[in-house]
Amino acid sequence: MTQNLQERAGAVTFKGKPMTLLGPAPHAGDPAPDFHLTAGDLSIATLDALSDGGKRALMLVSVPSLDTPVCSLESQKFNKRLGELPEGVAAHVVSMDLPFAQGRWCGAQDGGVKLGMLSDYRDHSFGLNYGLLIGELGLLARAIVVVGKGKKLAYVQIVTEVTSEPDYDAAMKAAIDAA
Numbered sequence: 234m235t236q237n238l239q240e241r242a243g244a245v246t247f248k249g250k251p252m253t254l255l256g257p258a259p260h261a262g263d264p265a266p267d268f269h270l271t272a273g274d275l276s277i278a279t280l281d282a283l284s285d286g287g288k289r290a291l292m293l294v295s296v297p298s299l300d301t302p303v304c305s306l307e308s309q310k311f312n313k314r315l316g317e318l319p320e321g322v323a324a325h326v327v328s329m330d331l332p333f334a335q336g337r338w339c340g341a342q343d344g345g346v347k348l349g350m351l352s353d354y355r356d357h358s359f360g361l362n363y364g365l366l367i368g369e370l371g372l373l374a375r376a377i378v379v380v381g382k383g384k385k386l387a388y389v390q391i392v393t394e395v396t397s398e399p400d401y402d403a404a405m406k407a408a409i410d411a412a
Contacts, residue, residue: 241364245374247395254374256364259389265380266362270351273332278351283323284384290411291380292324292404294348295365297372297395299330299338307375307398308338312348317405321382321412325349327359329372365391377404381411 241258243251259266270278284291294311296304308326315324326348328335335350353359353373360366365374375395381387388407392399 238361239364240368244364245367245391245393245395247367247370249394252370252374252395253368254364254391255366255368256361258364259378259386261386261388263386265378265384265386268353268359268362269356270327270353270359271332271355272352273336273350275332280380280384283325283349284380284382287382287384290322290382290387290408291378292318292322292408292411293359293378293380294324294326294404295359295363295373295376295378296326296328297367297370297375298328299326299335303396303398304328304375305338308346308348309342310398310401311404312342312346314401314405315347318408319412322408323349324408325351327351327353327373329354329357329360367395375399377407379404379407379411387411 241254244254245252267280332352339346360373375392377390379388
């Protein structure tokens with residue numbers, strides 16, 4: 234982990250128990266921090282690559298684990314709504330699940346999965362740089378981050394209770410507006 238890591242005690246709860254988020258709180262308007270996520274083929278995905286150098290908007294759906302009911306349901310709902318997004322928006326689920334587990338989850342879904350799947354298991358750079366790593370669990374908080382063109386944070390929704398679903402409509406509107 235990094236030196237002088239910011240800790241935000243009680244920033245979220247998990248089944249009612251307060252949890253600590255590690256890293257700075259992300260805010261709309263801030264420059265989007267870089268990250269090194271792992272794709273299904275074990276290649277590294279960076280902010281610059283996913284956003285085509287800032288020419289494309291991103292909707293990053295942060296979930297604790299696809300192997301849990303709420304994360305699975307949330308990912309299925311976003312996958313079904315991808316057709317609402319303009320071509321200028323790429324959407325990805327980000328979790329600590331290994332790429333192999335993400336691939337297994339995708340293979341188990343009827344109708345296929347169009348959402349990209351990215352893992353933060355290697356260096357936790359997404360979780361730490363976006364302030365979404367739950368210290369007590371080593372998992373990502375449930376959040377939606379929309380990175381607009383120009384690599385600025387356009388929208389951040391951190392779900393206060395990790396076992397609750399996000400506001401899908403607000404997230405989709407933010408992603409559409411960011412295109």
